[in-house]
Amino acid sequence: MPGQTFTTTEQPTPGSSETLETTPVLVVGAEPTGLLLAYLLSKLGIESIVIEKYPERLGAPKDHALSPRSLEICRQFGLDTIAIRKLGTPRTDAYWVNFVTNLSGDQVGRLPYERMGPATLKANPEMIHNIPQPVFEQYLTDQLSGDPRVELRTGIAFITCTQDSGGVVIVWVCSTYSILSYRPWLLSRKVAKQYNIANVLLAGDAAHSFPPTAGLGLNSGIADVHNIAYTIAAVQ
Numbered sequence: 018m019p020g021q022t023f024t025t026t027e028q029p030t031p032g033s034s035e036t037l038e039t040t041p042v043l044v045v046g047a048e049p050t051g052l053l054l055a056y057l058l059s060k061l062g063i064e065s066i067v068i069e070k071y072p073e074r075l076g077a078p079k080d081h082a083l084s085p086r087s088l089e090i091c092r093q094f095g096l097d098t099i100a101i102r103k104l105g106t107p108r109t110d111a112y113w114v115n116f117v118t119n120l121s122g123d124q125v126g127r128l129p130y131e132r133m134g135p136a137t138l139k140a141n142p143e144m145i146h147n148i149p150q151p152v153f154e155q156y157l158t159d160q161l162s163g164d165p166r167v168e169l170r171t172g173i174a175f176i177t178c179t180q181d182s183g184g185v186v187i188v189w190v191c192s193t194y195s196i197l198s199y200r201p202w203l204l205s206r207k208v209a210k211q212y213n214i215a216n217v218l219l220a221g222d223a224a225h226s227f228p229p230t231a232g233l234g235l236n237s238g239i240a241d242v243h244n245i246a247y248t249i250a251a252v253q
């Protein structure tokens with residue numbers, strides 16, 4: 018909707034500086050959805066700037082399961098899924114879901130992890146893979162390092178944007194966070210009323226967030242940016 022303003026709850030902190038520049042695509046957030054979007058756009062020949070409000074990645078535990086479809090998307094765009102597998106948990110260690118009385122207690126049962134048996138490969142080129150989210154994010158960051166089409170800037174917070182027929186005008190600030198580790202998280206399910214307004218698009222948890230059960234969050238973010246990258250490339 019031309020002329021519409023979008024604003025986050027982020028507030029400029031004292032001492033921050035404002036910057037206005039030109040880029041074909043601004044990606045807000047350098048976790049899996051944003052990092053992979055920048056990577057896919059680059060492979061499709063499109064430059065982007067990625068801004069991330071935190072200066073460093075926080076290592077809080079989150080996703081651990083990459084779905085077969087996510088790995089197919091990685092592979093389609095030249096990411097080495099064998100290398101990704103080597104960075105994660107070996108299948109022999111991740112094959113069982115164990116039920117225990119406590120972390121050092123008795124095992125009272127176990128089930129095979131879904132979609133991890135050899136039969137999976139009869140229907141899919143990839144089987145589900147366990148890898149800690151921060152490790153996968155670092156892998157993606159490494160792939161972007163030195164990419165002339167991607168500029169990753171940390172410690173920069175998106176504040177607000179307006180758009181008209183000439184494009185989107187975005188305001189961001191250099192933030193001055195000194196938080197070492199903090200990641201509030203509430204079990205919830207939410208979906209945005211709209212996924213895009215003209216040239217401003219939502220993806221990943223910004224568009225929809227799930228309880229972690231069934232491992233849908235990161236994997237659906239990957240599916241979002243697979244679609245968005247092609248859509249942006251088609252209209253560039």
Ligand SMILES: Cc1cc2nc3c(=O)[nH]c(=O)nc-3n(C[C@H](O)[C@H](O)[C@H](O)COP(=O)(O)OP(=O)(O)OC[C@H]3O[C@@H](n4cnc5c(N)ncnc54)[C@H](O)[C@@H]3O)c2cc1C
Pocket residue numbers: 025027045046047048049050051068069070071078079080081082150173174175176202220221222223229231232233234235236237238
């Ligand atoms: C305990 C737990 C277990 C989970 N298990 C799974 C699983 O097995 N499988 C699965 O698929 N998913 C799982 N998830 C969900 C998964 O972690 C999320 O879906 C995923 O992180 C979403 O990625 P994202 O890039 O869309 O968003 P986020 O990871 O939230 O990243 C958004 C980024 O944007 C940055 N940002 C926010 N606002 C601004 C701003 N104004 N300016 C600049 N930067 C900004 C943030 O700092 C952050 O780095 C789990 C989550 C939890 C908490």
